[in-house]
Each structure stands twice: as C-alpha cells, then as structure tokens.
Amino acid sequence: MRKVAIVGTxxxxxxxxxxxxxxxxxxxxxxxxxxxxxxxxxxMQALYLGNCLGDFTxxxxxxxxxxxxxxxxxxxxxxxxxxxxxxxxxxxxxxxxWVASGYYDMVLVGGVERAASMGTSLATRTFxxxxxxxxxxxxxxxxxxxxxxxxxxxxxxxNVPLEKLKEQMAQVSVQSHAYGVSNPxxxxxxxxxxxxVLNGFMVTSPLQLLDCCPFSDGAAALVLVSExxxxxxxxxxxxxxxxxxxxxxxxxxxxxxxPRLRAREESAKEAYDLAGIGPSDVDVCELHDCFSIAxxxxxxxxGFFEFxxxxxAWENGETKIGGKIPINVSGxxxxxxxxxxxxxxxxxxEIYHQLRGECGERQVEGAKIGLTDTLGGDGVICTLxxxxxx
Amino acid sequence: xxxxxxxxxxxxxxxxxxxxxxxxxxxxxxTVPPKMTCQECGGTDLDIVEVKKQGKIVTFTxxxxxxxxxxxxxxxxxALVKLEEGPWIMGNLIDIDPATATMDLIDKEVSIGFKVxxxxxxxxxxxxxxxxxxx
Numbered sequence: 473m474r475k476v477a478i479v480g481t482x483x484x485x486x487x488x489x490x491x492x493x494x495x496x497x498x499x500x501x502x503x504x505x506x507x508x509x510x511x512x513x514x515x516m517q518a519l520y521l522g523n524c525l526g527d528f529t530x531x532x533x534x535x536x537x538x539x540x541x542x543x544x545x546x547x548x549x550x551x552x553x554x555x556x557x558x559x560x561x562x563x564x565x566x567x568x569x570w571v572a573s574g575y576y577d578m579v580l581v582g583g584v585e586r587a588a589s590m591g592t593s594l595a596t597r598t599f600x601x602x603x604x605x606x607x608x609x610x611x612x613x614x615x616x617x618x619x620x621x622x623x624x625x626x627x628x629x630x631n632v633p634l635e636k637l638k639e640q641m642a643q644v645s646v647q648s649h650a651y652g653v654s655n656p657x658x659x660x661x662x663x664x665x666x667x668x669v670l671n672g673f674m675v676t677s678p679l680q681l682l683d684c685c686p687f688s689d690g691a692a693a694l695v696l697v698s699e700x701x702x703x704x705x706x707x708x709x710x711x712x713x714x715x716x717x718x719x720x721x722x723x724x725x726x727x728x729x730x731p732r733l734r735a736r737e738e739s740a741k742e743a744y745d746l747a748g749i750g751p752s753d754v755d756v757c758e759l760h761d762c763f764s765i766a767x768x769x770x771x772x773x774x775g776f777f778e779f780x781x782x783x784x785a786w787e788n789g790e791t792k793i794g795g796k797i798p799i800n801v802s803g804x805x806x807x808x809x810x811x812x813x814x815x816x817x818x819x820x821x822e823i824y825h826q827l828r829g830e831c832g833e834r835q836v837e838g839a840k841i842g843l844t845d846t847l848g849g850d851g852v853i854c855t856l857x858x859x860x861x862x
Numbered sequence: 863x864x865x866x867x868x869x870x871x872x873x874x875x876x877x878x879x880x881x882x883x884x885x886x887x888x889x890x891x892x893t894v895p896p897k898m899t900c901q902e903c904g905g906t907d908l909d910i911v912e913v914k915k916q917g918k919i920v921t922f923t924x925x926x927x928x929x930x931x932x933x934x935x936x937x938x939x940x941a942l943v944k945l946e947e948g949p950w951i952m953g954n955l956i957d958i959d960p961a962t963a964t965m966d967l968i969d970k971e972v973s974i975g976f977k978v979x980x981x982x983x984x985x986x987x988x989x990x991x992x993x994x995x996x997x
Contacts, residue, residue, distance in 0.1 A: 597929035597984070606869045607895040608952045610979035610991035611940050612925060612932055620923035621942060628921070628968050677924040677963065724942055725901055727950040730921075 476571045477702035477709035477861060480508035480695035481821040482582070486659045486809030489589040490689040494526050494535055497691040498584040499542045501814075505693040506543075506580065509705050513543045516695070517576040519550040520567040522560025522583030523813040528598045529586045545580065556602040556848030557762060559583055560692065561816025565715045565854055567696050577701050582693030583818075585811035588686070595687045599812075602849030604722035616684055616763060618723055618850055620676040622731040623765040629731060630780025638678055640783025641764035642669035645682050647786060648761065648800050652807025654833035657818075659688050659809030669764075683764040688809035692817035694824070707862060710824045714747030714843075714857030716740055723850045735853040736773040736845070743843070743855035744775075751775030754857075755839035756826045757797055758819035760847040761804040770845050771799060774855075793836050801826075801834045819844040820856060827860040867896035867910050873990040876976045881915050881992075883949065884908040894949040901949070915974035917943040919967050919994070920950060924960040931982045939963055941994055943972055953992030971997040 482504030484497050492500075498521070506513055521536040532538075536550035553563040560583025567581040587595050599615040623641070627634045646666055652658040664682060672680035702709040716739035720726055726734065744750055751774060759774065761767040768782035776797045777785045790796040802808050802822040805815060823842035825831050840860045847853055867884055872895060875882045883894035888905035894913060899906055922941040937960040942950050954977065955967070972994035979989045 592927070593930040593933070596927060597931065597982075600929050601984070605985060606989060609985070610989040611953050612928060612935055612938055612979075613940055613952065614925060614927065614929055616927070617923045617925050617940050620925075621921040621940065624923065624965065624968065625921040625942075627965065634965050673926075674924075675927050677926075679923075721897075721901070724895075724950040724952050725897075727944070 473572045474574055475699040476568050476696055476712050477699060478694050478712065478820065478824050478858070479697050479702050479705045479709055480505040481824055482693040483657050483818060483821050484691045485657050486688045486690035486811055487588065488659065488689070490586065494523065494530055494532060494584045494586055495539055495542050497689065498539050498582060498693065501582055501691040501693040502543050502580055505582070505695050509695050511578065511695065513545040515578055516545045516548060516580040518548055518570065518579045519545060520553060520563035520579065520581040521550065522553045522563040522816060524554055524556060524559050524585060525587065525590070525598050525812070528594065529590050555852040557760065557810070557812040558816055558846040558848030558852045558854045559813045561844065561846035561854035561856060562717065562852070564694065564816060564820055564856060565717055568712050568715055571696050571698055577698045579696050580693060581696055581817065582691065583814040583816060584691035585813035586689045587811055588689045590687065592687065608722055608724065614676065616679050617676045619763040619765055620679045622769065623678050626731040626765060626769065632780060632783065634678060637783060638670065639666065640768070640787055641683055642666040643786045644761065644764040644767045645669050645806055647792065648804040648806035651801045651834050652803025655803045655808055658803040658807050659686055660803070660807045679763055679765070685762050685805040685810040688811040690809060690811035690814050692814045692821050694817055694820060708828050709861040710827050710858050711861045712856060713859045714743035714855070716742030716855035718853050720851045731769055732773055732779070733769065733853065735851065736770065736847070739853040739855045740774050743857050747857040749841060749857065754797060754841050754843045756801065756823065756836040756842045757799045757845070758802060758804070758822050759799060759845040761800055761806050762810065762847065766847070767799070770847070774843070774845055793834065798836045801836060816844065816846040816854065819846060820858070823858050827858060863898070863906065865898060866908050872896050876990040876992065877978065881913050881974055883911055883913045883947065885911045892947045892949060894945060894951055913945055913947050916997070917945040917972060917974065919955070919970050919972060920944050922955060922963060922967050924963045937961065943974070943994055951992055953994055955994045957995045973997055
C-alpha cells in the first residue's frame with residue numbers, strides 16, 4: 473500500500489439557504505482545491521463525490537458526472553457516495569484506497585449539500601430516511617428523536633441525572649459556538665450561553681434548539697495524491713495514515729449496545745490499528761456533533777474519555793485548545809454548519825489546516841496527528857486519521 | 863433463500879393482534895422485528911413464533927417537530943421497548959399527555975397494540991406500527 477497525501481483543499485462558506493446550485497457550490501470548492509496544488513482539473517484521474525439528498529433538494533441525481541464535467545475534468549470516472557451525513561468521509565476513504573493501491577496518482581474528492589434550501593419540514597422528512605423506513609419511521613422517528621432517545625438512555629445507563637446531563641450538553645454547544653467565531657467559513661459566528669441553550673425551544677425532549685446543529689448549504693473538496701506526486705506539489709503534505717468504516721442495523725437492533733454505537737468502535741479500532749496509534753496520540757479531533765449528546769457519545773467511543781464521563785470533560789475544558797484533546801475547534805457541525813454531503817470533507821480540510829498550522833486564532837499549536845469521526849444515520853461510521861508529513 | 867417473515871406479513875399479523883418474531887434454532891434467541899438472519903448469531907434456521915405483547919420502556923422522546931406531512935401528529939412520544947423475550951422494538955407511547963413525559967417512564971411496563979401509518983409520497987402504502995399502553 474502506497475502512502476497517500478492531501479495536498480489541496482477547497483471549502484465554500486457554510487450557510488443558510490443559498491441561491492447557488494449544488495454543482496456551482498461544488499465546482500467552487502473543487503477549483504480552489506485544485507488551484508492550491510498547481511495541477512489542472514484535467515489532471516484529476518477520478519472524482520469521488522459525497523452527495524446525499526440532491527434528488528430531493530434539486531431533483532438532481534447523478535450529480536457526480538455533471539460535477540466532473542462542470543470543472544473541465546472531462547470524461548473521468550466519477551462516483552457518488554451516499555452514506556447519509558458521512559457521505560464524503562466514505563468518499564475520502566475510497567479515494568485513499570484507490571490511490572494507495574497504485575491505480576490512481578491524483579484524484580479529486582469532496583461533497584456538497586443544500587440541506588438548508590429544503591426548509592425544515594422537508595429536511596426533517598428526508599433526514600428521517602436515514603432511519604429504518606419500515607420498522608421505525610412509521611412511529612414518526614426523526615433524526616433528532618433518535619439522539620433524544622439516546623440522551624435519555626445515556627442519563628439512565630451512566631447514572632448522570634438528566635438535569636446535570638443537560639448542563640453538560642449545553643456546554644458542548646457553548647464551546648462549539650465560541651470556536652465558530654474564529655472560523656470565517658462558519659454558518660454561526662456568535663457566542664451563546666448555557667442559558668440560551670437551556671431556554672431554547674424543545675425540539676424533541678430532551679434536545680432543545682441549540683442542542684441541534686443547523687441545516688446548511690455548502691461544499692468542500694480535497695485533492696489526494698501519491699507520496700511521489702506530493703513531493704512535486706508541496707513541502708507540507710498531510711498523509712492519511714488510518715482509515716476505518718463500519719455499519720450497523722436499525723436503532724432497535726443495536727439494543728443493549730446503546731447509547732454506544734458499536735459501529736463507531738469497530739471503525740475507530742480499524743483506523744487506530746492501521747495508523748499504529750491510540751487515542752492518546754491524537755492532537756486534534758473533529759467529531760460528529762450533529763447533536764450535543766452525540767459529541768459525548770462519540771468522544772467516549774473514540775477512546776478519549778471513560779463512558780459516562782465526557783460531559784465532565786467538556787465542563788472542565790479538557791476539549792478546548794490546551795486541554796487533553798481539542799475537539800471541534802472549527803466550530804463543529806453545530807456552529808460551522810452541517811451540509812451533510814460535504815461534512816466529512818470539511819472535517820478533513822480542518823485537520824489538514826490544523827496540521828499545517830494555518831488555523832489562526834483557533835490553531836492547536838504543534839498538532840501532528842488529527843482524527844475525523846463522521847456518523848451517517850444510525851448506521852454508517854467513518855474514521856480517518858491524518859499525520860503531518862514533514 | 864426465501865425471506866421467512868416479510869414486512870408485509872409481520873405488519874399484517876400486528877393488525878390482527880399478533881406480534882411475530884423469529885426464534886433461532888442455533889442460539890435460541892428471538893429476533894423482532896424480522897430479518898433474514900438471527901440478530902444475535904446470523905443463523906438462518908429460524909422459526910416464526912408469536913411473542914408476548916409485553917415489555918418495558920427503555921427510552922423515549924416527546925417529539926415537537928415533525929417531518930413533512932406529519933405535523934398534525936405532534937406532540938407525540940416515541941419509545942423503545944424491550945420485550946420480555948429480549949428484543950427491542952420502536953413505537954408510540956399512548957395514554958399519556960406527551961408534555962408530562964419524564965425519566966420516570968423508563969422501566970415502566972407496557973402492553974403492545976398497533977396503529978397504521980398510512981404512508982406518504984415516499985413510502986408505499988400502509989405500515990402498521992406498535993403502540994404502547996401502560997399495563
């Protein structure tokens with residue numbers, strides 16, 4: 473297996489509803505990523521594109537083919553990845569495998585979504601498609617409802633009184649918003665308080681409005697190349713050194729594992745093993761905080777904190793810059809935004825810039841190893857580990 | 863390999879007051895709702911069995927924001943119930959004002975009935991779902 477480097481990134485602002493089409497958004501991110509490498513679109517040998525709900529947002533399926541054509545990467549093989557909110561992480565993982573195998577030397581990967589453009593009602597319906605359509609959706613299951621149930625279960629299982637858990641969850645959102653202020657691409661660039669969170673509209677108990685990430689529009693793109701090509705392009709390559717992916721059954725089938733998601737633990741182990749590292753080696757992490765409670769659940773299964781203890785870690789500042797493991801200093805899905813098909817590529821872009829020391833006010837000084845964790849629905853998980861290559 | 867217990871047959875049985883599951887001849891565990899294989903061991907030698915329509919609430923949420931087409935249903939409670947035989951199933955808790963739902967619901971014993979979701983433009987036809995009432 474060859475080493476694979478990230479050598480370019482592009483990232484549109486993540487926003488409320490935009491008037492740009494998905495192809496326009498992705499092309500902007502893709503051209504920025506390619507420009508950064510000094511290569512041309514025609515040099516890209518394949519496109520791996522995460523896009524989840526284009527069929528419903530714009531009546532546009534098969535976007536990958538038109539996206540490749542739009543940027544002038546004529547006739548290259550283009551493949552769309554649909555793994556709910558983890559779509560573009562799956563795309564990065566596959567792109568890695570194709571370059572690592574030696575089949576391609578230079579590929580374009582990324583994702584795009586216009587979730588905000590759908591409006592809350594249709595977005596809530598289509599996001600509910602990331603649950604079991606026959607055995608669980610008939611009960612009116614929504615995506616926030618799934619994590620709301622996990623929050624109650626978490627409280628019970630780990631004996632954290634709900635009131636205390638709610639305060640810990642609020643702190644997750646407060647931290648993400650504080651970091652979002654210094655991310656020029658973020659959808660929300662304003663601080664919030666615990667009181668703001670705890671006085672918010674109850675979306676689905678116990679999750680209030682500011683426990684939930686927003687619906688967002690946006691795109692992100694990356695150029696992945698072989699180690700040899702990377703040497704021609706940059707002195708500061710970031711290598712992907714660990715990949716993991718796992719799946720699981722419908723929520724009710726995961727029963728006694730809950731609120732842990734077993735798939736996450738399988739995926740993380742695979743990635744850690746391939747990279748030859750453990751959780752304590754990670755300097756900076758972007759994890760899937762679609763809901764405040766999701767951050768606690770993820771941080772524990774990734775091995776950063778004991779089960780039932782992640783809330784205390786957030787309260788004690790262990791997840792801030794300078795703490796044990798800085799988490800979501802981009803603002804995370806909560807403040808940066810969550811255009812689902814683009815989220816994984818956006819997380820990877822953040823880690824790339826962190827490892828290159830390019831994040832300004834939110835820079836984790838001296839970061840050498842970074843990890844992304846992306847969750848799709850209740851079943852798809854992808855873990856990616858990146859290391860500074862110089 | 864033919865599917866032993868399809869969604870259609872499981873759903874139809876539920877509307878006739880029967881909750882069906884699959885008992886694995888290999889490991890003895892019961893899978894509900896049905897799948898091609900045993901949820902515990904992946905075994906394929908399965909018998910259709912009727913399970914008790916009784917269990918305990920393991921978690922819940924009171925939903926105030928509904929998907930498109932279901933706004934008239936809010937507020938409603940979704941619960942996961944652990945059946946006496948072990949499997950968990952998802953449905954709606956009725957017989958309670960959703961606004962009064964608290965953590966005290968967890969571990970409460972419930973019986974299982976059904977209600978039909980008529981489907982929407984994305985879902986083909988009637989889909990029976992479990993509803994839970996306090997014992």
